[in-house]
Amino acid sequence: MNWKIEQIWVKPVDGNLTNVVVTAAWRCNGEQTADGKTYGGTCYGTASFSPADPADFIDLSNLTESDVLNWVWNSGIDKVATEASVQQQIDDQITPAIVVPPLPWAV
Numbered sequence: 085m086n087w088k089i090e091q092i093w094v095k096p097v098d099g100n101l102t103n104v105v106v107t108a109a110w111r112c113n114g115e116q117t118a119d120g121k122t123y124g125g126t127c128y129g130t131a132s133f134s135p136a137d138p139a140d141f142i143d144l145s146n147l148t149e150s151d152v153l154n155w156v157w158n159s160g161i162d163k164v165a166t167e168a169s170v171q172q173q174i175d176d177q178i179t180p181a182i183v184v185p186p187l188p189w190a191v
Contacts, residue, residue: 085167086113089152090128094144103144104136110156114170118178125173127166131159 091109098104111128133155142151157163 085170086115087111087153087163088113089149089156092152098136099138101136101138101141104141105133105144105147105152105155107132108152108156110153110161112166112170114167114174116174116178123174123177125170125177127169129161131156131161133159 088111089108090111092105093107095104095106096102107130109128109130111126113124113126115122115124117123
């Protein structure tokens with residue numbers, strides 16, 4: 085699975101801190117090849133964060149995608165469940181529960 089932060093929103097000033105990340109848009113993508121075809125799934129959402137703790141604050145210029153992803157997962161976004169949902173999307177494409185056969189009288 086591939087997790088990405090696609091956008092962040094910052095509060096320009098929060099007490100003595102500047103450019104405090106308050107929300108992040110995230111995406112989890114998955115891909116699998118089966119029978120010579122590539123199948124994919126995705127989940128997307130946003131996570132909002134508690135007020136910044138000055139003791140743990142990371143300046144925007146030093147912030148990494150890994151930092152923000154950890155905040156996303158710590159905010160209540162269930163990493164395991166999200167990845168399972170993406171995998172289920174892929175599995176449903178590989179082995180659909182319902183298919184549309186040709187009409188027998190139209191052959």
